[in-house]
Amino acid sequence: MxxxxxxxxxxxxxxxxxxxxxxxxxxxxxxxxxxxxxxxxxxxxxxxxxxxxxxxxxxxxxxxxxxxxxxxxxxxxxxxxxxxxxRVRPLRVDVLETRLAATELIRDFLHAHAGVEVDIITSSGLRSGRSALVSGAIDVAFARVVGALDPSIDHLPVYLEPLHVLIGRKHRLAAHRQIRLSELTDSVARMPGNEPGSEWRQYYDDLAADFRLTIDTSGPYFGLEHLLDDIADSADSIVFTGERLRAPWHPEVVQIPVVEPIPGYPHSMLWQRRNRHPALPRLIDYVTAGFRPYDPEIHWLPTAELHSGLWGKPHVRESRRP
The missing domain is CATH 1.10.10.10 (Winged helix-like DNA-binding domain superfamily/Winged helix DNA-binding domain)
Known part of the structure; x- marks a missing residue:
């Protein structure tokens, strides 16, 4: 056919x-x-x-x-x-989920760059994004970078997102303005359907190992709204989230920053080196200008990011342009 x-x-x-x-x-x-x-x-x-x-x-x-x-x-x-x-087609940008930080970053970019057109594509993260970049199906992917990349792909760190927790009002920590990681050892972080082998699963496995946290990945994932209903009914369950998550409002769930240290989820931008879309250099310059480096005095990062050496300093823009 x-x-x-x-x-x-x-x-x-x-x-x-x-x-x-x-x-x-x-x-x-x-x-x-x-x-x-x-x-x-x-x-x-x-x-x-x-x-x-x-x-x-x-x-x-x-x-x-x-x-x-x-x-x-x-x-x-x-x-x-x-x-x-x-005709110049829209810049095709791959994000893991439209509620997450990468989509908010693109929204901010479009507000600052009138006339640029973007198509948002959702996928399964780094694994699908790598192949889509190589094939030319997308122009940009936002994901945590782990493991080897195809030589044709370039990348740079763009946003170290502080983690928060979504927590029900029945939980003993619900009235706190901030929550220390050490205070979460008696709680269960719910992540139903968390995908084995994914870059975010590895991140939370490392976080749990370093701070003796319990993560429960059991059960199907019916969506964030259903998960918040479960959290609202629980006295010991929590959900980790980034500070820029667009979570649906729930009267019995509060969002609280995590501190001492602040766990940062490392978002990177990836693109194919030979890509010549005219909006790509503008996006690279925008995310580079907004980059805030890792501070070992206040942040926690997995060992993989610490060894990469990419998160501790600002980056030179011109060397990164396609």
Whole structure:
């Protein structure tokens, strides 16, 4: 079969939003039209790409395998069109989840740079971001960098995000204005569905080992709203979060900074060295100017970041530009 690019675009939109209705809105289609495109694509490929449920549409194993190739295919199609149209396409930026700090950073960048267009893509973090950068399916990825990268990928640290905890009002620490890490040894940090082998799982494993914390990854993850309901009913459970998380408001849950030391989650920006998108140097300059280095007197970082030597000093902008 020859792949229908419209169907492939629909597949990517649903994978990003995990919802047929939201993907249809993005593509200015009816939900019936986008469903027909996916049905045609699945029939042609001879497999099921999505698992439909009341909570949304998640990728099947085959859908996950197809996604990076679909992104690469659409990227090539867009580049082919741009080569004759002269139009500059939006900068494609990959983030782990739209509630997290990277999305807020991009929002701030767009407020400071009128006229720049950005497409936000959600993925599974560093593992999918690396391959998508190499294939050209995305221009930029934000993730914690661990392990080796392809030689074609450059990166720099952009934001050391202080951790907070979300905690129910029944918890003994709920009235505190700050919480020391040592005070959390009797609590259970809930992280249902925390993905083994992911860069964030490794971060929290290191944090737990250094400060004798308990992390519970059991159970399916039904979304942050459901998790906050569980926290509100508990006297000993907490949820770690970054200070810039856009958490849904809950009357029985409070957000409190963690101190002594402040655990910092290290966000980096990654891009392909040969990428020549005109907005990329502007984004690099913006995040470099806002970088605040690690302070060993107040912060905690995993050993991997300390050994990298990248987090302790500001970076020279010109040497990092593509």
């Amino acid at each position: 020859e792949l229908d690019l419209g169907a492939v675009r629909a597949f990517i939109a649903i994978a990003d939003h995990q919802h047929f209705g939201e993907a249809a809105d993005q593509l200015a289609l009816t939900q019936q039209a986008i469903s027909k495109r996916i049905a045609k694509l699945e029939a042609g490929l001879g497999t099921t790409l999505f698992q439909r449920s009341r909570n949304g549409s998640g990728l099947t194993e085959d859908g996950t395998a197809f996604l990076p190739h679909a992104r690469a295919l659409i990227a090539l199609a867009d580049q082919a069109r741009e080569s004759v149209s002269g």
